[in-house]
Amino acid sequence: MSGPRPGRHRDKVRASVAEALEGLHDGARVMVGGFGLCGNPEALIRGVVERGVRDLVLISNNAGNLGKGLNLWLQAGIVRKVICTYIGTNEALHEQMAAGRVEVEIVPQGTFVERIRAAGAGIAAFYTPTGAGTVVAEGKEIREFDGRPHLLERALGADFALVRARRADPFGNLRFWRTARNFSPLMCMAARTTLVEADELVPLGTFDPDDVHLPGIFVHRIVEVREHEDPFEYRVVRPRPEGR
Amino acid sequence: MPWSREQMAERAAREIPPGSIVNLGIGLPTLVADCIPPDADIWLHTENGILGMGPFPYEGEEDPQIINAGKQTVTIVRGGSTFDSALSFAMIRGGHVDVTILGAMQVSAAGDLANWAIPGGKVMGIGGAMDLASGSGFILAMTTHVTREGEPKLVAECTYPLTARRCVHRVLTDLGLFACGPEGFRLLELAPGVSLDEVRRKTGAPVLEGRP
Known part of the structure; x- marks a missing residue:
């Protein structure tokens, strides 16, 4: 019998997106967190295009919208198959589907x-x-x-999960923000290698143990990215009543 | 006069018992949120992870990471909570959501629902509709009575791809409110000025009157 596998739970913090994406290969099955554009790991999504990999199997709820988010992967032609739940107004995916360039599997959410x-x-x-x-x-x-x-x-399951978190500590304990959480914690659990794009990296011990949304056991690499576009998909507001 | 979209939303809101957990689908059902009386203790659930969804934000307070299932910016009420999608669908599939209001392309008399794809047309996708339809305690379908081409949406058998079988309890249209049943659509209420004749002419299945 062989011994235990090498430990993966040290030195998780990466200095750049490119370093975080190391090993992501052609044909990989990749989960990406987000409900539409909400909660997308924007820098990791861009980084995958820059990395130049192709024939990816994308597992994500929507595969982008309005030319943003995962639409970048579709526009770059690096996706072979999409497993998603909803297409809606995602014209990039409608076009790729109609042209027979991308296979689509639609699953109830x-x-x-x-x-x-x-x-x-x-x-x-x-x-x-x-x-x-x-x-x-x-x-x-x-x-x-x-x-x-x-x-x-x-x-x-998947080879890689790419998710966004509001805050991460160096062990990979995560906290998410509002509805940006969605599929991300589950995807972290389901992938062989999980990459987290955190808005803020905080020291170990910052989180009270009771307040951790996802324990670091499910996280392998962390990259801090402070700037995000966070686009609105449908910005709906109501007028403020007088005096408020 | 048939009910307007706003009047339909108002009528739909009156179907919700106080103290309920309610999920509103994309489209027409979204309008119901504005018609729920503030003292009814009704909690809105949204599949992407809010229990206690509030109204649209005031200008300047919108957050792109606080959205509803239609990806519109919303707010969270006092006492609201946020959670991941697995927990959200445990609430749905597990039968914890009391009332679901869904849009419809076709509803059959027996309560079959079709609301995610038109044959030969663009596939919009399933989203949470199949889980909501199979897990919710009470389902109100909300739709115009006929298509833009004048075809009935209340039919004997759905011809569009199904979302779920035998799931719809009631259907609210611009012409009236109906209960689904094996013999036909039972009329519960007519919109003002709409005749039973008109309803029957525009319905693809028997329309019944009175108590069963």
Whole structure:
């Protein structure tokens, strides 16, 4: 029997995006956090294009929108397949799909995130009622529980996860901001190598143990990036009433 | 006069029991948020990770990282919480959301819902619709009664790709409020000035009157 694998939980902080992306290879399965453009690791997304890799399998809720975020990967032609839940007004993806340049697998969102969670939690597959009696059920094992049909859904893992966090400490304990959290903690669990783009790197011990959103066991590399565009997808406001 | 979009939103809001957890789908259902009485103790859930979603922000207070499922900027009410997508869909799939209001392209009398793709048209994607449709305690579908071309959206059997089977409890259109059932759509309320004849003419399945 061989000994334990080399420890990965030291020296996680990288000086640059390029260093953080080391080893990300052609054909890699890459998860990217974000609900639309909200919570995207903007610098890592740009860095992957600059790195010059191709034939990527992208696992992300939307694959960008409005020419921003993961639309950069589609425009650069470096994606072979997208596994996502919603396309909507993502014209870049509609075009690539229509041209047959990108294969698209659409997954119900709850099933999408649970498949990712399962991969991170060591669960090979699970039964869910979502999608029973629809095209999502095609080719899947169907089993009845409590009189309701359920689909067998397989875990969804990846080679790399690229996520954004509000704050990270050097061990990779993370805190997220509001709805920028979305899929990111689950993706960190499901990938062999997890890369975090943190708005702010804070010293070890900054977080109270009870306040850590994601423990550093799921994080392998951290790069601090202070500047972000944080684009609005749909900026909707209401007029302020008099005197407020 | 059929109900306007705003009047539909107001009518939909009256279907929500006080003290409920409510998820509002993208599109027409989004308007319902503005019609919920502040003293009803109704908590809005949004699939991307807020329980206690508040109204649109005042100008200058918008945060691109506080959004709803339609990716519009929103706020979080006092006592609200944020969480990841797995927990959010545990709330949905686990039956913890009391009321879901969803847009619809077609609804069948038996309660089948189609709201994510038109055959031969652009595929918009499934998003959270299938999970919401299969996990929520009560589903109100909200849509105009007919398509832009005048085709009925309330039908005997859906011809568009399904979101979920036997999931819709009630349908609110610009013409009225209906309960789904195996024999047809049971009329619960007509919009003012709309006749039962008009409703029947514009519905692709039997429309029933009175209590079952």
